[in-house]
Amino acid sequence: MVTRREKTVTISDVARVAGVSVPTVSRVITGAARVSDDKRRRVLDAIASLGYRPSAAAQTLASKRSNVIGIVTGNTSRYGYAEAIRGVEEAARANGYLSFIVVVETAEPDDVTAATDAVLRQSPAGVVVLKFDPPGVAALAALQQHVPVVALSGVPESGVPQAVLDESHAAAALTRHLLGLGHRTVHHVRVPPSGKEDGRTSGWRRALLEAGVDVPPVRDVSWDPATAREIGRDLAAEPDVTAVFCGNDETAMGLIRGLHDAGKRVPEDVSVAGFDDHPLAAMFLPALTTARQDFAELGRHGLAQLQALLTGAQPLALDTVDPPVVVRESTGPVAS
């Protein structure tokens, strides 16, 4: 168990070994000013031979700029969240930033404040918040006035730089797909929304209204697919339910499982569409009809927005991506 801490090598050690002044070492490290080739080389050699690593804390304190960015989120491990975080982190790393994670458990003031404080204490260059749920929404509001922030979102909104995946368009398309198959209407199982209504739900509603068909009551589920399974069992008892649009693929899988438990077949008896195009959506039996969401790409766009914000470049145009619909096996014509 070799866990020994070596005495830290500082910039002045490097300066001494290289035979130059401390600021000169600083200059070659930061590239803030030109240094003669000769000295630069000596500094570089000294850095290499000493294994010198600048202290982020000292740099941040002295320069009042840091190279860390904060990722604020209500969750870290669920599919869309984890992928978005991956996208942000990848892009951040590619741009020389280090990412730290701050999770906001709930939208309660205490949690939001704790998260805000944790973020601000690090004096991050900027922050990306996953505005996917109420905690995210609350954290975004609290952070906005203190530090450069960009939001990752499912619905376009003004007031904050953001990258958005336009869910409502795809939700409407999926709903129309189902209607086009001959279903009288489309039921909707909603995953926990970020606000009063998400793009997925509003797109579904809009498509129904435009088609002039009934808008059945929404059913809510938690993120746990087991709750969707319950709903599936319930729905199996309602003969007029022939098509269901689910808020995400995990929910669709749970729902299908529940329908199956109750003896219903998908898509023969009821058609089910998911959302996201989860990596397992195509493996499921039946393979899910869904809308592909590229959360990692969303995260990358978010970081690009932040970069633009920080460098004072033109704020990028509102970054909207339309998730494409992918039709597979879980939806089909209404039984005759």
Next chain:
Amino acid sequence: MVTRREKTVTISDVARVAGVSVPTVSRVITGAARVSDDKRRRVLDAIASLGYRPSAAAQTLASKRSNVIGIVTGNTSRYGYAEAIRGVEEAARANGYLSFIVVVETAEPDDVTAATDAVLRQSPAGVVVLKFDPPGVAALAALQQHVPVVALSGVPESGVPQAVLDESHAAAALTRHLLGLGHRTVHHVRVPPSGKEDGRTSGWRRALLEAGVDVPPVRDVSWDPATAREIGRDLAAEPDVTAVFCGNDETAMGLIRGLHDAGKRVPEDVSVAGFDDHPLAAMFLPALTTARQDFAELGRHGLAQLQALLTGAQPLALDTVDPPVVVRESTGPVAS
């Protein structure tokens, strides 16, 4: 777009408003020494009214101690990884630490060095590395000598404080379960291993050897379930393959999908077991027989180990958890 930066409130502002010296403010913040109730109260009031937030950079620089911990990993979004990260982050937050993420793309020296440098520059209090893959293994080795580290792992190993989920035991149990069902032998589809052989594979091999049956060649897949689907199609053509143990649930789902594509039924024609008990494992049709792994708990244990290491407490006993086997629908007796 309200993104204005306020002038930072510093500790001396607080001192002035409270009518005390700077060190006194520091004392009430850190609790490093006793302060009279009167002054403490005034300081607290000043902090509240000014909205003061200590600068992490300054604290770290002055005290040579930080309250951030690093999470080093080869991946952030795959199921087991994301869950483990969640566990570490939750426990870290509960203990007052902020987590930053450093991903090591490959085990190549360049990537490992870049990651190591990024970690060390932050002068973290400690680091948790997910030793789930070659990048993790390499990063662990590089970090060990510089900073307190604990590893999260699937196989017990000495030389480093670690939290482990004993995969080999569960893999053997799963294999025996299959053998007990009457299968002549059990084939194995392996997910990318962390070293030359993972606990999942060695447990499977051991169970086969102990039972005195043939050890069929291992098939490798990538993390993408689509590759497992290919293998499933191939395996469908081999009549002697009646039982398959997969390295994880996503792979099992892909494999089952592939078998299904080729007209085979699970478990009637071939039994398939997964590993992890992914949230969708129970929803799948057929529901997966698997071994439950609590990665989030693993992460929490890892942080507890780190805490012990940092506080100089007795190093916790080697933290091993046996994943329980859960039998569902995807495995059954061999066809007669």
Next chain:
DNA sequence: TTGAAAGCGCTAACAG
């Protein structure tokens, strides 16, 4: 208990 003084390791002016 408290304040004064002295840095932590680095960058930012400022002369030259």
Next chain:
DNA sequence: CTGTTAGCGCTTTCAA
């Protein structure tokens, strides 16, 4: 181009 001089915001001696 380069060195000198001042700090950044905080904690840590050290006296009092």
